[in-house]
Amino acid sequence: MTPVLPDGPLTNETVGRLVRPYTVSDGRTRATSHFTLVTVVRATGAPTQGTFGLEHAQVLALCESPVSVAEVAARMQVPAAVVKVLLSDLAEGGAVVTGHAPPPSADHYALPDRDLLEAVRDALLKRL
Amino acid sequence: MPSSNDCDQPPAEALPVGIKVLVAGGFGVGKTTFVNTLSEIEPLSTEEMLTAVSAATDRLDGVENKATTTVALDFGRITLSPSHVLYLFGTPGQERFWFMWDELSEGALGAVVLADTRRLEHSFAAVDFFERRGIPFVVAVNEFDGAHRYHAEEVRTALDLRQEVPVALCDARVQSSGIRVLLELIQHLITTRSSHGSDTAPPVLRA
Numbered sequence: 001m002t003p004v005l006p007d008g009p010l011t012n013e014t015v016g017r018l019v020r021p022y023t024v025s026d027g028r029t030r031a032t033s034h035f036t037l038v039t040v041v042r043a044t045g046a047p048t049q050g051t052f053g054l055e056h057a058q059v060l061a062l063c064e065s066p067v068s069v070a071e072v073a074a075r076m077q078v079p080a081a082v083v084k085v086l087l088s089d090l091a092e093g094g095a096v097v098t099g100h101a102p103p104p105s106a107d108h109y110a111l112p113d114r115d116l117l118e119a120v121r122d123a124l125l126k127r128l
Numbered sequence: 129m130p131s132s133n134d135c136d137q138p139p140a141e142a143l144p145v146g147i148k149v150l151v152a153g154g155f156g157v158g159k160t161t162f163v164n165t166l167s168e169i170e171p172l173s174t175e176e177m178l179t180a181v182s183a184a185t186d187r188l189d190g191v192e193n194k195a196t197t198t199v200a201l202d203f204g205r206i207t208l209s210p211s212h213v214l215y216l217f218g219t220p221g222q223e224r225f226w227f228m229w230d231e232l233s234e235g236a237l238g239a240v241v242l243a244d245t246r247r248l249e250h251s252f253a254a255v256d257f258f259e260r261r262g263i264p265f266v267v268a269v270n271e272f273d274g275a276h277r278y279h280a281e282e283v284r285t286a287l288d289l290r291q292e293v294p295v296a297l298c299d300a301r302v303q304s305s306g307i308r309v310l311l312e313l314i315q316h317l318i319t320t321r322s323s324h325g326s327d328t329a330p331p332v333l334r335a
Contacts, residue, residue: 038148109233124307
């Protein structure tokens with residue numbers, strides 16, 4: 001699909017957002033896969049199955065390189081909940097691949113594994 | 129991540145893992161500066177729905193009340209490696225929203241609580257929040273004029289911090305200072321993971 005994308009969010013000076021944000025997801029706010037703000041997604045470039053609209057195309061354009069859900073939402077200027085629904089559609093249609101996210105957390109905090117912590121520490125040390 | 133198309137997708141392992149660290153502290157302590165100084169991308173903000181549940185005991189009828197509010201979260205990004213991307217999320221500055229933060233802290237590695245010695249009380253709510261939930265955090269004393277007015281131990285006492293919580297001095301405007309604060313947090317996590325109830329106070333580093 002090659003839709004023409006607007007340069008910025010669809011807004012009007014006086015009215016503000018021309019499209020109410022939740023209409024793009026048909027009022028849905030519950031994604032079928034679990035996405036967090038820091039779930040990393042990437043467009044696969046594969047032919048897609050399913051019916052996608054302009055908003056889905058915008059999401060795809062924003063994740064040609066790996067990017068987080070939060071970044072897609074921020075750049076589209078739509079709520080993260082809406083982006084999660086769009087991504088869920090796209091993932092089911094084979095258009096995006098998503099990174100592993102921790103399962104919805106239990107009530108308590110769980111310490112991450114040591115390998116992750118050491119990798120993060122080493123990477124930060126390199127940036128000093 | 130469950131998906132009906134798992135067998136058709138490239139391995140998700142090829143994607144970097146997103147890591148979330150919260151940057152907290154009340155209004156005016158320098159959260160935005162801290163995040164923007166470290167971020168490799170321009171300041172971004174996303175709206176997230178958070179559900180606040182007020183306890184049943186708060187209400188006369190004994191029924192829990194859920195309220196969903198949309199909150200704007202400022203964030204920044206640090207690409208650590210092809211495998212890990214760190215996202216710093218500033219918590220909402222308004223203290224009245226602090227009880228909503230449960231969802232906000234889901235999946236977070238830990239937190240940085242910024243403190244300004246001119247208004248230490250602005251950081252009380254954040255310290256309290258993370259302590260209650262057992263989320264590891266460090267306190268970063270952000271001073272603006274280069275002259276630290278208080279010794280870090282005075283800050284520890286004023287904030288009533290447990291001994292194991294690292295207190296670092298920092299300048300949120302300086303990138304290396306912010307990196308050192310993040311390193312304090314990671315080291316704290318590593319230490320917490322490998323020790324049980326260590327009583328020695330961690331050294332205070334000038335970040």
